[in-house]
Structure formats: structure tokens, C-alpha cells
Amino acid sequence: MTTQQVIAQALAWFDSGHFKRVLAERVAIASESQRSDRDEELKRYYNDAFIPAFQEMGFTTEVIANPVNAARPFLLASREEDASLPTVMCYGHGDVVFGDDARWSDGLSPWTLTERDGSWYGRGTADNKGQHTVNLAALEQVYHARNGRLGFNCVWLCELGEEMSSPGLAAVCEQLKARIDADLFIASDGPRLSADRPTLFLGSRGCVNFRLTINARAKDYHSGNWGGLLSNPGTQLANAIASLVDGKGEIQIAALKPPALTPSLKTILADITPARGENDPATDPAWGEPGLSAAEKLFGWNTLEVLSFLTGNPAQPMNAIPGQATAVCQLRFVVGTDWQRLEQAVRAHLDAHGFSMVTLSEVRGTPATRFDPTDPLVDWVLAAMNDATGKKPALLPNLGGSLPNDVFAGILGLPTLWVPHSYPACGQHAPDEHLLIAIAREGLAIMTRLFWELGEKGRELLARHQQHQAGGGQ
Template identity: 55%
Template sequence: MTREQAILHATEAYDSGALQDTLARRIAYPTESEVAAQAPTQHAYLTLELVPRLSALGFSCEVHPNPAGVDLPILVARRIEAAELPTVLMYGHGDVVRGNAAKWESGRDPWRLTVEGDRWYGRGTADNKGQHSINLEALSRVIAVRGGALGFNTIWLIETGEEAGSPGLAAFCKTHRNLLAADVFIASDGPRLNAARPTLFMGSRGAVNFELKVRARERGYHSGNWGGLLSNPAIRLTHAISSLVDANGRIVVPGLRPPPIPAAVALALADLEVGGGEDDPDINAWWGEPGLTSPEKVFGWNSLDVLTFGAGDPAKPVNAIPPEAVAWCQLRFVVGTDWRALQEHVVEHLHHGGFDDVEVRIGMQAGATRLSPDTPWVRWAATSLERTTGKRPALLPNLGGSLPNDIFADQLGLPTLWVPHSYPACAQHAPNEHLLGSVAREGLAIMAGLFWDLGAQGAALLEQTCSQSTAYA
């Protein structure tokens, strides 16, 4: 059998409707990790849906409790052909964000796969059930074509808490480092650069959410009787935020800004174009760090955004000075940013600006990672993608969004390769989330080619990488 036959066998999963049937069954599990009552569904998705499929492919499977004390189980499936063969660690997450069924259009149900032309609607189609289903299906087809011998070892790690911030994942990987030992990490999540261009990204921007609060007094006071005498927390907080980031989106606080973009990263980003798709928003060229291109702003630089802002009751305003104002902000950052000291940087900056009444509290946080495009694993994967599709893939040193990639790259010490099967306008996390059928079919081909090449070339590639460092800042 040949590489071409493996790819044809993989795309047959799309043409025959097998992938659609599989995804429809998986979408029907409402695995909302933000809803504690859905914990039994998380277990069912792993034990009833994934374990039987993986076991049939020769994987030994074990569902582990989450070490964070939350009922978000973690599945590890191992298929070891020979100790001397290269080992790939694969990842996916079975949980999804809330369905928000009432907000979906045209009577669509987030828990029922609905196919309309090239769009496959349903919660989890893009993030992440569709993507790990494509990878698992492609892997099964290559196993069949190669007569059961892949030529490499495979470990699957499926968590059910990614949309809740991956609680317990870092601790689990630390405890089970030997169980997860591998030579390379390959997974699929996030979007392509655009729907038409295959993409390979090797890291992700980090993220820190932080709360800013001004609490001036215990209750509100009539604005007619006290206006002009009592400080307004909303006005104070507005000016505090504007001291962090200017009116054009440029970050002002030195400690929240990244180092200059490395030359190798700038070279890779010069080949990219952001936006321009059918459902993509119009880019505000004037927004963000001046002097940078759009790809440099989203893949090579930091951004600071306000996620929520509240004071009083927006739905029912009254004539009163509110007692407090609260905003949640977020810093998306690249490698080299002093993000662990974010609270100190913000507090000091606000102090110098006269905003000692602003309280700062850190929320969710994840580190940034980046892998050079000029490494053996990246060159190998890019060559495989181009050979399969006939298209030069977009190479992103890091994704603009955030993933728990720091666990795999820094904690487990693996070169990380992400091959996304979604696109930027997929409505991820929103109503009407969808996967493009055309991208799914191409994704099956890409992954079949990648798995075939890993079996044929992995051992030689592993020898080559042993003498070369892969990470850089």
C-alpha cells in the first residue's frame, strides 16, 4: 500500500458519510465543562464514545480522576508498537462551552449536527470534537492501510476541562510524566490562518485575565444631592484603564509590552495575511501597536482588552452614583513578556498615576510558547502538508489565541505541532458554531499523510533532532 492510498482511504471517511455520522453522535453529548451537573456526560463521552473506538484500534485506555478535585476526568490511551520507535503524544478535549441553545439561528440545535451546504453546525464541531475526530479517523485509516503497524507509538491525552481553564492538567502531566513520555506533540485545535490555507502553528500566545475594581462606598447615593461631591467609581475606573492602554489600543505600561519581534518570527509572519474571509470582520488598521503589520500585531505582539465593564444596572439606570465599578481585562502576550509580574506592574503603574483606589486581582492565566519554524520537526511537518495539499502551509511560530501548550512544550519538553482543521469565522464559543466540510475533508488527507510520513521517516527524524535545540525565545 502507498501514501496516496492511505490518503484516499482517509478521505473516504468524509465521502461515505462516516465522519459525519461519528461527529453527529459525539455532538449529541452536551459536555459543558462550565456546568457542574454535566459531569456524568463528560464521563460518558470518554467511556462510551472514545474508549471503545480507541480500544478497537489497539490502545490501552484508562480514565483518570482530575487531580484538581473537580469532576472533569482525563483519558490516557496508549498504543506502543516498539520501545525503539518514535512516540507521538496527541491531545484533544471532549468538553465544550455552554450550548446557549436559545441564541442559535433557524431552529438549529447545538446538540444536533446540522449540515447546510459546506457548514456543519453544532457545539463542538470546531472546538474540539470535530478536530480530534478528524485526527482519530485519519489515524485509524492509516492503521488499516499499513496492516496494523504504524511505525510509531501513539499516546492520546483527552481532557474534559479545557473550556474551564484546564484545571488539573498541569498537575496530571507532572505526576504522569513517564506515562506521557514522547518525542513530539501533534494535535489540532484553534483555527487555520484562513479556510483555504493549511496551517501549522507551533505555540500560542499566553493570556492573563485580571480584575480591576474601584469600591468607593457601601451603597449608591442620589446624584442630584451628592453629584460633584462624591467620586464616581466608573469614571475613576475608566481613566485608570485608559492609563494602561491608549485610545488606539497601544499598551502603555512598559512591563506589559513584549521584547522586539525576533528576526526568524518576523520572517515567518511576512508570508501571512490576516482576515479577508467571507465572514471575517473588517480590520481596524489604526488599532494596536503602530508600525506593525496585522500578522505581527496578532502573532508577534501583545494585546490588552477589556472583556467586561460594569457599574450600576445598565438595564435599569437610576439617578444614583454607583458605589463601585468593576472591569475584567485580558493581556494576550508572546514569549519574553514579564507576565508573572503583571499584578506588580499594573499596581505600580496605577500608583504613579494616582489610582491607588483601584484594586487588582489576577484570574485565569496561561503561559506563552513559541517554536522556531526553522527546526527539523517543523520542516518535516510543513513538507508533509505541502506534499498532501499542493499548497504552501502558513507557518505560525505561535497562535494568536491561547491553549495549554505550555504544559506540553515547557513542562513535558516536547516540540509542539498544531495542525488546525477550523477557520477564524467558525463562531467558536458563540451560537452557530460550525465546521467546514471542505476543511474537514482536507484535514483527513493532511493527517493521513502526516501519520504515514511519521511512520516512514520518524526514526531518522528523531536521530536528527537529538543534536539540535528546538525552542527559542
């Protein structure tokens, strides 16, 4: 069977309605991981969705205890055909955010798959049930086309806590490292650059959240009686934040900036134009680091955001000087940023600028990752995507947001290749979440081609990757 025949067979299966039926069954499982009363529904996603799909392809499955959150176990599914063949690792999460049932549009429900205007609506259609359903379907098509073989070894790690920041994922990957023993990682999550452009991203920006607080006094005081005599924590904190990031979004502290963009990154990002969708918000060209393109700001640079700011009583403002003020800030950062020294750098900066009254707390973050964009594996995926869709794919050195990719790239040491099957306006984490049917169909063609080619020339692809690494990579 040729590559084109396998893809045609997969698309015929999709067009017959089978994919929609499978996805509808999975969406109907209310697997909200942030609720403590959904434990049985979450387990049902393993028992009714993941495990049967894997066992149908001859995988062995094992539920792995979560050392951090016992109610959110992991699932390891593996199939070894020949120890000499490459091993591909895949990933998916069966949990979703709150359904938020009351806020969905008329005629739509988070737990019922509904087709409308070329989209399938339902919680998890974009994040992540629809995406891993595409990949499992592609794997199944290859398995049947090869008469019960994939042509490579495969291991999947699935979780039920991604929407809770993946508690225990790092610990379990440390525990399973020898058993996984994969050669490369291919998965799907997050959005494409735009609905009409297939996308490959190689990692994600890191993220650090931290809280800034001023506790000036135990209570508020009348502004007429005490104004001009008592410091105002709200005013002080606003100025402290302005010393970190100015009114145009430019970071003011050198330690929070990344290294300059390399020529190769500039070349890659020159082909990228963010925010092209009709439902995307209008961007502000004057916002952020000056001298950078929109793509360079989003995918190649750091941003410092104020996520919340509270002083006094916003709901019922009083004529009083507040006693406290607090804000939560966030640094999104790329590879090369010394993010683990953020707390020391911010503390020293605030002290040097006269803001020693500001306390810094609740600092927590995840690393940035970026697989080498010059690696032959990247060229292979881009060529396969082009051939499968007839469209020039977008290459992103990293996603603008964050994923637990540091676990796969760092702990497991894998080349990470992410092929998303969603788009920026999918309603992820919001009411009316949806999956564009055209993207799901196109995603199935892409993943079927990738999995088929891994069975055809996996050893050759890995040999070229290893030769590139031995030569020093990028």
C-alpha cells in the first residue's frame, strides 16, 4: 500500500462519520479535573476511551499511581514490535477544564458534541480530546493498513491532571524513564498559528508567576484626614510594577530579558504572521519590545504581564487610603532566560529603586524548551505536512504559551515535535469550545503520513538525527 492510499483510506474513514462518533463518546465524559467530585468520570475516560483504543492495537496498558495526587493517576500504554526499531513516544490528556454549562450558547452543551457551521462544539474538542483522538485514529489506520503492525515501537503516556498543571508528571517520568526509553516524541496540543496553516512547534515558552505585596498598615484610613501623611500602598505598588515594565509593555529589568534573537531564529520567524484570524483581537503594534516584529515578540522574546491588581475595595470604593495592595505578575520567557534567578533579580531591582516595602512571594514556574529547528527531524515533519495538505506549514521554535514539554525534553531527553490540530479562536477554556472539522480532517492526513513514514524509514530518520547531534547540532 502506498502512502497516498493509506491517507485516502484514513480520510474515507473520517468522512464516514466514525471519527465524529468516537469523539462524541469522549466528549460526553465530564472529565473535569479541577473538581473533586469528578473522580469516577476521570477514571471512566481511561476505561472507556483510552484503554480500549490502545488494546485494539495490541498495546499493553498499565495505570500508574500518581505520587503527588492519588486521584489523578497516569496511564502507560506500550507496544514493542522489534527492539531494533525506533520507539515513538506520544502523549494526551483526558481531563478538561470546568464545563461552565450555563454560559454556553443556546443549543450547545459542553457534554454533547454538536455540529454547527463547520465545527464540532463540546468541552475537550480542542483541548485535548479532539487532538489525541486524531492521533489515535491515525495510529489505528496505519496499524490496520500494515495488517496488525505499526512498523515502529510506540509508547503513550496519558494523564488526567494537565488542567491542574500536571501534578506528578515529572516524578512519574523520572520513575518510568527506563521503561519509556523512546527516540522521539510526537504529540498534539495547543493551537496552530492560524486555522488555514498547518503548524509544527518545537517546545514552549516557560512561565513564572509571582506575587508583589505591600502591607503598610492593618486598616484603611480616611483620605481627607490622613491624605498626604500616610503612604498609599496602591500608588507605591503601581510605581514598583512600572519600574519592572513600562506603560508600553517593555521590560525594564535586564535580568528578565532573553538573549538577542539569533539570525536563524529571525529567519524562521520572518515567515510567521500572528493574529490573522477573523476572530482574533486587534493587536497593538506599539506594545512590547521595540524593534521586534510581532512574531519575534510572541515566539522569540519575553513578556511581563500584570494578571491581577487589588487595593482597597474595587466593588465599593471608600474615601480611604488602603492599608494593603497586592498584584500577581507573570513572566513568559524563552530559552536562554535565567528564570531561576528571577526572585533575586526582582528583589535587587525593587530595593535599588526605593521599593523595599514590596514583598515578593509565591514564586513558581516551569522551564522553557526548544528543540533544535535545524535538526533533520524538523525538515522531515515539515515536508510530510506539506505533502499531506498541499500547504506550506508554519514552523514555530516554541509555542507562545506553556506546556509540560520540559518533562519530555528535559527529564526524558527527547526531540519534541508538536503538531497541533486546533486554532487560536477555538474557545479553549471558555464557553463554546469547538474543533474545526476541516482542521481535524487535515490533522488526520498529517498524522497518518507521519506514522506511516516512521514505519517506512524510521531507522534512516533517526540515523540522520543522531548524525546531526554528533556534529554539534545548531
